[in-house]
Amino acid sequence: MAQVIMIASGKGGTGKSTFATYLATELAINKYKTLLIELDAGLRSIDVISGTGQQAVYDLGDVLENRCDVYKAMITSPHTENLKIIAAPYRDYNADFSRFRRVTDSVYRDFDYIIIDTAAGLGAPFQAACRTAVMGIIVITPDIISVRDGRLVSDEMYNSGVKDIRLVINKFVQQTFRHSGFEDMDEIIDATCARLLGVIPMSRRIAVNAIRGEQLSPSSQEKQIFTAVAQRVTGKDVQIII
Ligand SMILES: Nc1ncnc2c1ncn2[C@@H]1O[C@H](COP(=O)(O)OP(=O)(O)OP(=O)(O)O)[C@@H](O)[C@H]1O
Numbered sequence: 001m002a003q004v005i006m007i008a009s010g011k012g013g014t015g016k017s018t019f020a021t022y023l024a025t026e027l028a029i030n031k032y033k034t035l036l037i038e039l040d041a042g043l044r045s046i047d048v049i050s051g052t053g054q055q056a057v058y059d060l061g062d063v064l065e066n067r068c069d070v071y072k073a074m075i076t077s078p079h080t081e082n083l084k085i086i087a088a089p090y091r092d093y094n095a096d097f098s099r100f101r102r103v104t105d106s107v108y109r110d111f112d113y114i115i116i117d118t119a120a121g122l123g124a125p126f127q128a129a130c131r132t133a134v135m136g137i138i139v140i141t142p143d144i145i146s147v148r149d150g151r152l153v154s155d156e157m158y159n160s161g162v163k164d165i166r167l168v169i170n171k172f173v174q175q176t177f178r179h180s181g182f183e184d185m186d187e188i189i190d191a192t193c194a195r196l197l198g199v200i201p202m203s204r205r206i207a208v209n210a211i212r213g214e215q216l217s218p219s220s221q222e223k224q225i226f227t228a229v230a231q232r233v234t235g236k237d238v239q240i241i242i
């Protein structure tokens with residue numbers, strides 16, 4: 001039975017979809033059957049980042065509107081058979097997410113993990129994900145606005161019943177951290193009320209690979225960081241690499 005994990009942020013563009021895709025890929029490479037769903041209305045990016053490109057004939061909107069079976073909307077990752085992807089409803093700004101729980105309920109026996117990449121903010125996609133997730137991962141960038149918004153997301157998740165809340169600090173740059181408005185990492189963790197899952201550097205490699213739908217090189221530091229993050233998600237006690 002799948003563990004359902006939602007990825008969220010207050011502010012847009014913090015790196016949710018990139019993180020969700022690399023986390024899902026990492027889990028799948030490590031033999032966990034994983035389903036990655038992009039829960040956003042009108043916008044898509046996971047199809048590009050995951051390398052599935054233009055393959056999506058059906059998307060989440062079709063599933064929610066009963067135009068196609070959920071399995072028909074799943075695309076297999078070109079990197080691993082264990083990862084299936086459901087694309088966000090493209091151009092469908094009025095997608096009705098109230099039926100989303102039924103979608104995850106109908107497939108959760110077939111997967112070990114269901115990763116839900118939500119839209120920024122506390123709107124309908126976020127609320128729908130809260131109704132089904134057991135773990136919430138907040139992706140923030142190390143700046144005062146993103147952290148403040150992250151706290152709102154954290155509180156809203158908690159109040160909606162998602163009690164296991166984790167934090168990813170993305171686009172981290174050591175040299176500029178002192179201008180972030182925070183003394184140290186602990187201050188950010190305290191401000192968001194979430195357990196630290198990982199710190200991901202600002203990385204040209206991540207940005208370039210994401211846009212090409214390619215995997216991270218096995219020898220890269222970024223890949224090692226995602227491996228450690230995925231291990232922590234599965235409950236392994238591994239050190240946080242910064
Ligand atoms: N660690 C990183 N280093 C460098 N660039 C990154 C990193 N993570 C994400 N990016 C880049 O930041 C941009 C936004 O990433 P992404 O689309 O994953 O954010 P998002 O939070 O899903 O955005 P939205 O709120 O619009 O859904 C992309 O250009 C992506 O390549």
Ligand SMILES: [Mg+2]
Pocket residue numbers: 016017018045117118119
């Ligand atoms: Mg996104």
